[in-house]
Amino acid sequence: MLLSTRDLTKTFPGTRALDAVSFDLKAGEVHALLGENGAGKSTLIKCLTGAYRRDSGDILFEGQPIFPQSTLEAQAIGIGTVYQEVNLLPNLTVAENLTLGHQPRRLGMIRSRAMNAQADEMLSGYGIDIDVRRTLDQYSVAVQQIVAIARAVHLSGRVLILDEPTASLDAREVQMLFDVVRDLRARGLGIIFISHFLDQVFEISDRLTILRNGRHIATCPAAEVDRMQLITLMLGHELQQETATRARPVADGKDAIRFSGVGRRGRIAPFDLTVHKGEVIGMAGLLGSGRTESAEVLFGAAPSDSGTVEDSDGPVDLRNPRAAIAAGFAFAPEDRKTDGIIAELSVRENIILALQARRGWSRPIPQAEQIRMADDYIARLDIRTPDAEKPVGLLSGGNQQKVILARWLATNPRFLILDEPTRGIDVGAHAEILRLIEDVVAQGMSILVISSELDELVAVSHRVIVVRDRQHVSQLTGEDVTTDTIVRAIAAPDLTPEATT
Amino acid sequence: MSIRALPLYATIAIFLLAYLICYIQFPAMLSTRVIGNLLTDNAYLGIVAVGMTIVIISGGIDLSVGSVIAFSGVFIAVVLRDTGIHPLVVFAMLLAITTAFGAAMGGMIYLLAMPPFIVTLAGMFLARGASYMLSIDSVPIADPLYQLMQRAYYVMPGRGRLTLLGMIMIMAVVVGMIVLHRTRFGTNVYALGGGEATARLMGVAVGRTTVAVYAFSGFMAGLSGIVFSVYTSAGYPLATVGVELSAIAAVVIGGTLLTGGSGYMFGTLIGVLTMGLIQTYIVFDGSLSSWWTKIVIGGLLLMFILLQKGLLRLRIHQ
Incomplete structure (x- = not known):
């Protein structure tokens, strides 16, 4: 297993956001994390990336327990995250965004040409051909998203968490992103994919994990469930629920x-x-x-x-x-x-x-x-x-x-x-x-x-x-x-x- | 390059256009003498504006610099009057003090998560008060080194004088350009201005960068104070009131976005020279009140704010 959690628990005042959640991510798979709002997806991700500290339980990276204290530490361990709102700086150039913090230097001065070359190299293989010297805000959200992925993969390189990456993309851009994701999967990365678009989940995922009210409900191969089962698991109820019977309200249309x-x-x-x-x-x-x-x-x-x-x-x-x-x-x-x-x-x-x-x-x-x-x-x-x-x-x-x-x-x-x-x-x-x-x-x-x-x-x-x-x-x-x-x-x-x- | 650089081009175009207008009316204005004086007379403003540029690009503001310049002048004058310390040592002491002062403000802004406006406003009163503590009256400086510095100049073709003070300003701008455009620190400054939370997520040491930004501004304010004291041969606690606002104006006219994250050091130099040019024009004219400087600067500022808003809208619609 590339990344696992064992009985991960996180409590906030009044709610138990994660209740003994166990979760496994293999290398070379796209693993969708599903659940309604408040199911615990974000909390799980934040524990994995060090944004939150867990109350109890273990996080294992290649079998070794890890204790990331910040997103930077998680990144150094090998876990990179890309969020729905692109977490890059729109006012910097693409190259600066890609190399921020590790720009090539000589005598303390940034070597612009080397920096741009390095950025070009980082973007090669992602199927986008852009001028890295331009500022990031001149490109579409999809391109920004891919730049963010390229940075995350470059810095961490083992686990990639995609948190609602497609929320503001159109259909063609989603395909562009998915091509990148498939390519990264083939390169052996473990990818956690969070989305509320079920079609996309079925299209890209190898396995699914469903959370509800902070609990792990099920993990299964994507091919083995259909939409109906999935929604039942996400919303969580027994199918034989009895009908609620109640008097119809006054429906004479008068005060309607x-x-x-x-x-x-x-x-x-x-x-x-x-x-x-x-x-x-x-x-x-x-x-x-x-x-x-x-x-x-x-x-x-x-x-x-x-x-x-x-x-x-x-x-x-x-x-x-x-x-x-x-x-x-x-x-x-x-x-x-x-x-x-x-x-x-x-x-x-x-x-x-x-x-x-x-x-x-x-x-x-x-x-x-x-x-x-x-x-x-x-x-x-x-x-x-x-x-x-x-x-x-x-x-x-x-x-x-x-x-x-x-x-x-x-x-x-x-x-x-x-x-x-x-x-x-x-x-x-x-x-x-x-x-x-x-x-x-x-x-x-x-x-x-x-x-x-x-x-x-x-x-x-x-x-x-x-x-x-x-x-x-x-x-x-x-x-x-x-x-x-x-x-x-x-x-x-x-x-x-x-x-x- | 990009529409981001447009305000810079606009600044340069306006400066050249303004110079052309001046030249048509007063052909004598196109001489190295005028240019030399422009540099000398605005040296202290240009130096302090270099620091201000970095502060503003980082998304902050430094209101303390005017008072720090006054403090510097009084400090140097009083120490030279009362002790036998060599002026160069006094300069070093002063720069250490103003740099530390800036760093302390940066530290407070970061650690207490306070708005830079408030912290540097407090710094402004502190520095002004400290200069009054040292002396209430103007203290003349009659050090031989000062006379040497005032007389040091290079004669340009056309008999214009490129003074030492003007050269210090040019050097400050060059250093500012290198720091801002060629170092990781400079990129971090832009990153901070682009979005502090994002910058932190991307691994920028936000605290260290904030402290360094205000320390840099403090250093430049100290340097500006030295230049101003050489320029006036005195230290006066009431001097340079409102210079922080002139510096902010120069930075904005230079095409830097007041909200941070975008701008060029070279633009600031042009901004300072544009403001100086207006003053020179009024001197040449002889009949205009010097308050016209303020009116024209006000108009220019308004124009640049509108230009930036327009560009912002353009970028959103792209």
Whole structure:
């Protein structure tokens, strides 16, 4: 084995990001690492490259235990990494990027000609013919990606980790990159390939390893699984899940919000959606399928460039989030750390934020009212905090999520969009958030829940919309809402019963 | 070469054009005398701008240099007045002090992860205060070496004088060019300006480079202080207020991107000479207020900022 991990464990406050993961990489193979967000892929990679320090377990390089403390040390051992965002300097020349830190010198001065020659040599065999004296930013992302690979291979030369390398490439560029990858495989490198494009995974990989919730789920040759099995393993559930039965919401169309033909070019194909009062709509799909993009169109964060939105009072203005909030919409985004909470502000300040924004800054909410509201929501949502003045950043993930929910509930929206509301929070808080969703729906609020956890979707949703390849491919209602049907719809459209959209 | 070098070409073109305009109006301006004076009068600014160029390309800023020049002058004057130490030894002492001062600021910027603006602003007040501590009044320097240095020049064809001070400036620029364009340190400076996190991932010793960048700027500020004290034969704590801003202006007019990562040392020389040329023109004219210098420099700066924004957009659209 070229590179192995044994019982690798890494814990962050509140979550176990890696739970005794064992993983093997052979020389001369492309090994895909699969899993949804939060499955532990990045954590595993960061432990391998020294960006994180593991809590326990071993990393073996050619059988020898290694303890990389930094990416540079990992590189010196032989493990190179290329990230989605090219980690090179766009303002330097290609040659400078390739040789940075080991430029040929004479008497302390860089020998430009030798440096350029060395860069040319490093790039030979990668099938790109470029002028290494030009600055990197004059070339396409694909070329930059290959330059990054050339640097990584030159400096480490044994293991190459490709973290979502194809995310911003077009089809032709992906082929160009894959040619390079195949060539490196033939040269005996061990390559770890991370991508959420399953077609690409099947095209290039020899073996697959699937992670879920920080645990190793399966490792198998790519030829022995199909898409369906793979998605089942990634999303993780038993196929015989029973159907959730629940009363249909009031669907008389009276208080419905009708989206017709809304979409945004390049992000999500136009779709129709009618949101009834008191309804929970689930949205399922793999990472990058267009789920979040749909939510952003619905909330005006990335405004629709087509279609219309209407309710019983006429057209609804969704040009930007402000307009959407004014129209009674609310959106709790996927990454609460960067898009949701303001860590330095207190629980109270975070809760009143959206309501205050809606009132306008010229009409501040009186302090007493703020305190009353904060205490009310802390009690109602059971937010565990010593008091309302504690900075939100110090709370656990689940409680932070509840604060965001409180923020939006305080505005009393009619349509609430929750993008991955239960990610990275513990089981107890998980159940509480689901119960909360049911509570507010009973009061007549409509909710769109985006989630990778199918059990959760099945448990709370009246309807489930399935998104694939940036399109809304099907809609499952009533009896059809089962984890099984959802997986089938994600995997292939033909298998879906009653594709209604 | 690339569109990256365009601001440099623009700088050179503007300088030549400005010189042409001056020449048409005052043919006497095209003489080695004027050129010699241009170099001598702007020597201290050119030297300090060399350090500033490296700082700005690294993505930083050094506001302390004006005060450091004043401190240098006062320090040299006071030490020469009160002790019998040889001026050359005093120079060495001074350069050691200003270099260490710059290094200390660089260290703070890196270790405390503080914005260079704040740290060097503190440095600016410190150095200015230190010069007042040494003397409140102007201290004249009457050392024989000073008289020798002032009189040292090479007569160019056309009877223009290439003074020692002018030569020191040219040498500083040449050293700056070599350091910036021909050494690993120079490449690291560009790398830092291109993106600190990426530079660190690629193995650049970010801390060491940051310290070296500000130490270099401190050294150049000290050298500039020596040149300024020779130029004025005195040390005065109120001298060179705002020179750091003139230096920044010269660097930007020289085509260096204020956000870091892009620029040329030669451009800075042209930037300094352009600013000097405007001043010379006003002297030749005789009727214009010297404040016109500031107005023209302001206009030039604005133009270069717009040019850089335009280029940035061009590069994105490529």
